[in-house]
Amino acid sequence: MYLTQKSIYAIQALIYIALHDHGKFVPTREISKRLDIPFSFLTKILQVLSKQQILETYRGPTGGVRLLKRPTQISIEQIILSIDGDRLFTQCILRLPDCGNSKPCPLHDLFAPIRENLRDMLSHTMLSLLVKLVRENQAKLTSISNVNDLLRLKQ
Amino acid sequence: MYLTQKSIYAIQALIYIALHDHGKFVPTREISKRLDIPFSFLTKILQVLSKQQILETYRGPTGGVRLLKRPTQISIEQIILSIDGDRLFTQCILRLPDCGNSKPCPLHDLFAPIRENLRDMLSHTMLSLLVKLVRENQAKLTSISNVNDLLRLKQ
């Protein structure tokens, strides 16, 4: 509803990658299996994030993807912007063709502040916070609720 | 993004109907033309609103649709719920299968209050307010920015 499936997968994948960030490349296949994201769909999403300089890819055995920035430097807003563009922050209730320019739609004054809150929240929330919550088992990333179960599955 | 096109059309149509609420039935064809909403698509949407007891329909010449409730008694939340269901108020960022039940996703604590704000705003905003803003020319309903132009087109 709020985000496309692509953005959701991107956020989940980046959290997973950051959880395993020890300088090594994490294979897309592993992310796909652990998070139950269609493999070929995920590769396309990671390619976009790679073009956006959020991560880098490497081919061959021991290859995969790796963060290019520190998780403290990646905001959730930035991830969404990379994948979905700014639709979430510009479009909204009545989707009038030239919003804001001239007279607004009748819900604008009530809706715009909420949309601003959402954007502020997402721009101030860094990937590192989500990683911390998942690592400390205060939040879950998939239907598997214990992060240790997720990490233990490795081999 | 936030709403489906159906809900947007429903809200626009209900505002238009309320603007013309003089006890007479407003033909769907007229709403379709004035608001530039595909006719056959609009009829389906109005049929749903009719089943939800928000408006009633009448066939034949002089037929059309008419509100069953006062605009002060119709909230925007109610319109959205009738057409889209509660997705906007229950789904969200990571769309985990069993949100809220057990452990939440890592964005829940930050996102849930914003979603609640949105729901509160929409449940307290009545159709009558939007009608008032449009009638007083403080807001526009379509790309035609002057409501008088919209009403004058009648014949």
Next chain:
DNA sequence: AATAATCAAGACAAAAGACTCCGAAATCCA
């Protein structure tokens, strides 16, 4: 050099959302 593991990229397929068409039923009016 051969093999296996990995990402890259384009074509294709399925599902969902948005929209159309058409015949039927109800109603008004001459």
Next chain:
DNA sequence: TGGATTTCGGAGTCTTTTGTCTTGATTATT
């Protein structure tokens, strides 16, 4: 009564999003 006008309801089409498949390029290991 008959024709015009309108909603009703089902089926079908188009487009976008989501997901699949296949082939090829890159790289590590042996």
